[in-house]
Structure formats: structure tokens, C-alpha cells
Amino acid sequence: xxxxxxxxxxxxxxxxxxxxxxxxxxxxxAALSTLALAAIVFSGAGPVAGIALGVGGLTAAARRLTVGVxxxxxxxxxxxxxxxxxxxxxxxALWIALGVTSGHSSALRFAVITVAGLAGARVLSSxxxxxxxxxxxxxxxxxxxxxxxxxxxxxxxxxxxxAAIAAGVGWLPQSAPRAA
Amino acid sequence: xxxxxxxxxxxxxxxxxxxxxxxxxxxxxRNLLVQGGTGMVATAAIAVVPTxxxxxxxxxxxxxxxxxxxxxxxxxxxLRAPVLAVAVLAxxxxxxxxxxxxxxxxxxxxxxxxxxxxxxxxxxxxxxxAADEPVAASPIVWIAFVGPVLAAVVLSRAEGLLSVDAGxxxxxxxxxxxxxxxxxxxxxxxxxxxxxxxxxxxFLADWGLVLxxxxxxxxxxxxxxxxxLxxxxxxxxxLYLVSRExxxxxxxxxxxxxxxVAAALAGSAPxxxxxxxxxxxxxxxxxxxxxxxxxxxxxxxxxxxSLRLGRSLGRPRGRQAFGVALAVAVNVAAGLYPLPxxxxxxx
Numbered sequence: 311x312x313x314x315x316x317x318x319x320x321x322x323x324x325x326x327x328x329x330x331x332x333x334x335x336x337x338x339x340a341a342l343s344t345l346a347l348a349a350i351v352f353s354g355a356g357p358v359a360g361i362a363l364g365v366g367g368l369t370a371a372a373r374r375l376t377v378g379v380x381x382x383x384x385x386x387x388x389x390x391x392x393x394x395x396x397x398x399x400x401x402x403a404l405w406i407a408l409g410v411t412s413g414h415s416s417a418l419r420f421a422v423i424t425v426a427g428l429a430g431a432r433v434l435s436s437x438x439x440x441x442x443x444x445x446x447x448x449x450x451x452x453x454x455x456x457x458x459x460x461x462x463x464x465x466x467x468x469x470x471x472x473a474a475i476a477a478g479v480g481w482l483p484q485s486a487p488r489a490a
Numbered sequence: 491x492x493x494x495x496x497x498x499x500x501x502x503x504x505x506x507x508x509x510x511x512x513x514x515x516x517x518x519x520r521n522l523l524v525q526g527g528t529g530m531v532a533t534a535a536i537a538v539v540p541t542x543x544x545x546x547x548x549x550x551x552x553x554x555x556x557x558x559x560x561x562x563x564x565x566x567x568x569l570r571a572p573v574l575a576v577a578v579l580a581x582x583x584x585x586x587x588x589x590x591x592x593x594x595x596x597x598x599x600x601x602x603x604x605x606x607x608x609x610x611x612x613x614x615x616x617x618x619x620a621a622d623e624p625v626a627a628s629p630i631v632w633i634a635f636v637g638p639v640l641a642a643v644v645l646s647r648a649e650g651l652l653s654v655d656a657g658x659x660x661x662x663x664x665x666x667x668x669x670x671x672x673x674x675x676x677x678x679x680x681x682x683x684x685x686x687x688x689x690x691x692x693f694l695a696d697w698g699l700v701l702x703x704x705x706x707x708x709x710x711x712x713x714x715x716x717x718x719l720x721x722x723x724x725x726x727x728x729l730y731l732v733s734r735e736x737x738x739x740x741x742x743x744x745x746x747x748x749x750x751v752a753a754a755l756a757g758s759a760p761x762x763x764x765x766x767x768x769x770x771x772x773x774x775x776x777x778x779x780x781x782x783x784x785x786x787x788x789x790x791x792x793x794x795x796s797l798r799l800g801r802s803l804g805r806p807r808g809r810q811a812f813g814v815a816l817a818v819a820v821n822v823a824a825g826l827y828p829l830p831x832x833x834x835x836x837x
Contacts, residue, residue: 410594426584430574453576461587468544
């Protein structure tokens, strides 16, 4: 039940990132997705992995709260295609996670597919650096969470690596393009 | 570590050393060393890390770090390709790990090929290119420095993860994409207006051969792929770096050195590209002879573009001439006696 709820929150957070242009909206979306992924990873890969993922993602969300376009910017005019992407992507991920694939933790499958898909799509559709870097952080967290799908013994390194990338990506110097 | 990846790492280190020694006098060697060294460490990490997930995270990190280098393209343009590559490869990984119908493995194979193409910058995911951008910030890093190691790692890991059926689908896609890249790269290298863009497209054409080599699933194909990658890292990349040397007048020349360079770039005997092409044609003949015919015809497309690129070097002098001679000599040596290279990679 909790895992199912966490899967839904992961989708909701990624959708908020897709639908937001302002730093508050982006930070909220990143925080929601991070908490959901951390909860799912916590139950599957153990507390250390979950905490590592949570700390990395929440650091990224906190950083986003201070840098970027001011305000919430959720669903600005012209965001209908993004809304359709969120709903359509969520339904497709749900079908793949529950109907097509099987095995342990359908919530993890759903969360990984939906967060990676929506974050990847957001990077392709935006030119704003705060949006891009938030999406990159989420993609890193989702990639690390995917290591929980393996049958092998889980190592902590993917989670720590993803947390470091998510936490560090917000500090990327954003130099403007320069002429030759 | 995979022996093939280890060898390509050593070659990448040699290319970095070449760049440091033969960089234009005005360029900051300290910046080049820091940026190239960071790229080298990240590339080594892709090959060394124990799991595919960590390799993907390393690609994300490398993409973000490269996007932070000041350049002409925007952050969004530079981040898109590596992020898309990681997203697609992550999907492939999920499809490989979950239980489900066999068709999922075929989707995983599609994801592996698409992700590799997006990361390296191959057709249909060609990275936007700005001719006067510093090399460290340009897509050349992905196609000529990181890409060879990345391809060796991704495709060797794919071999262990895919079933026979999905492995055959992967091989077919690699060959198909390879032929398209051969044609696209060599024709664009010949016909494009900008010389720097022509150099970039020539890398694309070479990658077509690499993909075909990996797709042949025979030892000859893998050997050919390694030799073409050698030619990319230790031949084409150094010559591209030399071609970027600012000169007083941008003249083209048709002297003997230009013809020799053109022959090296076109894969003529006795250069390493020739040995690779022979192995590739032999492997293709064993597998399906009409494919060898297609490849042989495709290889002819290298000639006009290579002549153009050879001419673009002008009349190299001093340090530039020494750099060209060194690159050509290494390519001749590997072309005449490629066995140590292949043995080191256990091929």
C-alpha cells in the first residue's frame, strides 16, 4: 500500500517538474519525487540506500529553491501538451509496470519508468538551465533506483553516486554561450 | 576491466598527450590538461565501474561537467544528447531486468543501440556542432574520445545481458545503423560547406564501420571495429586537432603530405584503416556476401571527403608538420602490423 502510494507520488513529483517553469514548482516536484523514490528504495535496498538517495535529491531541491526563475510557474499558458505528456506517460508507465512486466516491486518499476521518462522528456523540451538541471538530478536518482530491479546483491554505490550527482548538479557554473 | 576498453583508454590517453603537445601556442595548456584529465578519469570510470547503472551515472556526470565548460552552444543543447542517451539506456536496463514477454528484450536491444548512438552523436542523434567551439566543449569529445570506450563497454555488457534472439536483433540494428552512418557521414563530409563540419562528419562515417564491425558478431568484425576505433582515436582525432591550428592564410594544398593524409583518412593501404576494411569485408563475406558488396561500395564514398580533408591541412610547418608525421607514422605501423593491438585486446 505504502509502495503504491509512493509510486503515485513519484509520478506526481515528476509531473510537477514537467509542468513548472518557476523554481518553487521545480523544487516541490524534485522533493516529491525524491521522497517517493527514497521510500521505495528504503523498503527494497535498505535504509542506507534510501537515505543516500533522499539526501541527494532533497539537497538538489533545496538548491533549486534558491536559484532559477522566481515563483511557482506551474502550468503556465501553453502547457497543455506537457499536461497531456504527464497523463499519457503515467498511463503508459502504469500499463508497462503492471500489465506487461512482472516480478517484485511493481511500484519500483512504475516509479523508475515514469520518473526517467518524464525527466528525459523535460530535458528535451526546455532550454532553461534550472529546469534542465532539476531534470538531470531526477534522472540520476531514477537510474540509481533501477539498480534495485536486479536479482543480484545490491551495492550502495549507485545510490551514493546518484545522490552526489543530484546534489552537485545544481552548482554547475552556468556560463552563457560566448562568441569565438 | 574489459581488455578492449583498457586498450582504448590507453589510446585516448595518447590522444590527450598529443593534444597537449600539439595544441595551438595560444591555447591554455593548463585548461586543456584539467578538462582533458577530467574527461579521461570519467572515461576510465565508465570502463572500470562494476555495474551498468554506475556507468550510466558516470555518463550523466561527464555530460554535466562538459556542459559546464564555456563554449558556443547553450547548456540545453549540450546536455540533451547525454541525458537522452542515459534515459534510453536506463529504459533498456529496466526492460532487461524485469520479467515479461520476450519482446521486451528486443525493446531493450533497441534502447541499447539508440542510447549508444545518442551518447556518441551518431545518426539519427547527431550532436549540434559549432565549428569554432573549443574541442573540449565540442561534440568531438563524445565521438572521438569518450565514445570508443563507451561503445566497447555498452556492447560487451549487452552481450552478457541479452538472449540469443535479442542479440541477433541488436546485431542487425548495428549493421543497419552502421551502413546509414557510413553513407551519411562520408557524403556529408564531401558536400558540406564548412571544413570543420566536414571533419566531424568524417568521424561519423568511421563510426559506421565500427557499428558494422560490432554487428557482424564474428571475431573478424570485432577486430575490424577495434582497428577503426584505433584509427579514430590515434589517427583522425590528432589530424583534426592539427587542422584546427590557426594559420596566417587558410589555403588548401595538394602536396604529397596532403595526399598521404587523404590516403590515411580514406583507409588506403598501408594505413590501419585498410586492415580494418579487409577484416570487415572478410567477416561480412562469411556472414552474408551481399552485405560485403554494400560495404565495399560504401567504402568508396570515403575518397572525395578524404581528399578534401587532406587538402584542408594546407602546408603544415614546424610543430604542425611533426604532429601530422607522427599521426601518419603510427597509423602506418598499426596498419602494417596490427597483431599486437589485437592481441592486447585479446581478439
